[in-house]
Amino acid sequence: MHELGITENLLSLALEQATQAQAxxxxxxxxxxxxxxxxxxESIRFYFDLLAPGTIAEGATLSFERVATRFRCPHCQRLLSPKEASGGCSNCGERHLELAAGKELYLKSIDVE
Ligand SMILES: [Zn+2]
Structure with missing residues (x-):
């Protein structure tokens, strides 16, 4: 259940930022x-509801924004969509592509009062 750790991190980051903003x-x-x-x-919402009570984040709305998956070709440096990368680089044919975006998960912003 790595979502527990992720949610703890997100929450503590949010609380840190809120403290700095004196919220x-x-x-x-x-x-x-x-x-x-x-x-x-769903798991993040679940753990957030367990962890947030008793903190100033209790009752906060969680919103998620999805970042599209992109691959990078190490040969020609082109950024490719999953479709363009499916048979190797659509530009030069390189088959060993790196994942450039799509695995990330991080705190984007918080609203405070
Ligand atoms: Zn390429």
């Missing part, structure tokens, strides 16, 4: 999540 309450937490990430939004 009374966190009303909204925006999370960026890669399309290709194996983390489920």
């Amino acid at each position: 009374q309450r966190i009303t909204k937490i925006e999370v960026l999540i890669g399309q290709d990430s194996d983390t489920s939004e």
